[in-house]
Amino acid sequence: MSSPPPAGIYIHLPFCLRKCPYCDFYSEVGTEERRRSFLVALHQELALRADRNLDADSLYFGGGTPSQFAPVHICAIIDRVSALFHLSQDSEITLEANPGTVTREALEGYRAAGVNRINLGAQSFNDENLSFLGRIHDARDARRAIAAARRAGFTDLGLDLIYGLPGQTRQQWQADLEAALAAAPAHLSCYMLTYAPGTPLDEARAAERIRPLPEEAVAGLFELTVETLTASGFVHYEVSNFARGGSPPAWSRHNRKYWNGAPYFGFGPAAHSFDGSRRSWNKPDLDAYCKALDRGYPPPGGREVLTREQRMTEAVFLGLRQTEGIDIGDFQVRFAVDAEQLFDRAMADLVDEGLAATDGRRFWLTRRGLLVADAAALRLASCF
């Protein structure tokens, strides 16, 4: 039996300076005291779940705003993870940073602590857009943070951008893409603005205070993104993600684990874990998290053992989000099914509609198909 691929370790740091109106991630503004209590609890959770047999080759600090934590705290977490798990020497260690919170000194500190990949949540280089998104930074801060990251020695620099804002034109989005490309990042994540239920942005939409950009216009911006970035040498490898070309491309090793069914272990409130067949999660509740760990108990949450059917469904949904698509032979081996026969009709229909393509070995979505990736995956998943 082949050994499982190396795992990813995720640390959820659930604090932000201010909540952005579109965001449904678990985070709070918090106080210094709550941040301190959280750090104590996080170290307890790491110790409680220590496993020197767990081979990992990526560590990801997400949130929330990890860059709200000083380098000394990030360093202590990296040291703790390295002592309690088997984190390989060449691990990818990523920290998400908000351009409104970083200084060159802090970035140098993160680098000295072992962080080798920085992901800046620039979101836009247009001040009006940044203000609409409720961000704490402006375009000048974003440029300053990029320059500071460079001076601190980060060559592996990623930028996050958001498009599809109400009223956004192709010219405006093109200007954002060009500003991002001018920073010569190794990685770009371009997300469509979504109206997540329960967020202030969704309430504004429901009350008709804002009018979302029509679907066709958003689709046009997606096409523009793919054309512009691939023409600039980026590899489009997942619906929203682009890596600087090379061999291998500068893709996110950590995030590819989620899409490829590799194991990952999450720490912190709201963090999820997956060991290949079992999924577990911590409740998104900081108080309950700290209270349980203070008493020496695991934090409250849930767990489920995935059935074969659930694992197949996940493999279809996650596979089709990637431009490489699904490896038909690999799917057959993993799930002991004749994938070609199983998906025969649904695959043929998607190909006929111009949403998918196949070379007999792999099955992937076309650019048009990627726009409706979940609906296409549902059609395959309904075959079993």
Ligand code: SF4
């Ligand atoms: S900074 Fe990031 S995590 Fe925090 S509220 Fe804004 S989008 Fe959400």
